[in-house]
């Protein structure tokens with residue numbers, strides 16, 4: 741079983757998860773912009789950040805390419821851990837990965853800069869995740885990374 745970690749990350753929160761996942765699985769990791777031919781891989785761990793309540797745009801474009809793969813999703817977001825907003829964002833990824841078998845997922849908060857929070861606060865309608873964003877400061881933390889490792893190892897056993 742050959743495994744690859746593909747991730748999208750603007751401010752490195754999701755990249756931290758990708759690094760932990762790749763280390764745990766002993767696999768390569770590549771940014772989504774460099775993900776080309778996937779034919780040599782059976783299992784793909786896909787990491788993304790939430791934008792507009794769904795996977796970021798680069799990931800949205802990538803997800804339909806995962807036909808016939810075993811897929812594990814990991815994500816970061818300004819919304820609280822296990823919030824409906826976060827769960828919904830992960831479900832949207834599943835809907836876009838038509839023909840893939842989703843074997844598990846993990847998500848956790850990812851720090852949102854004060855500048856982004858201020859810019860988002862100006863928008864109408866109000867972003868539902870914004871009130872949670874201050875608590876995302878410092879995430880992903882060591883605990884988040886440990887939980888991801890455990891979850892992905894169960895989904896992609898040796």
Ligand SMILES: Cc1cc2nc3c(=O)[nH]c(=O)nc-3n(C[C@H](O)[C@H](O)[C@H](O)COP(=O)(O)O)c2cc1C
Nearest residue numbers: 749750751752753754789792793816817818819850
């Ligand atoms: C333009 C923009 C839109 C965002 N939209 C959402 C969103 O819809 N829901 C959410 O929970 N977080 C949202 N966030 C917060 C990011 O998902 C979060 O900070 C994430 O950890 C960023 O990941 P990265 O560091 O890997 O780029 C948004 C952030 C930005 C900059």
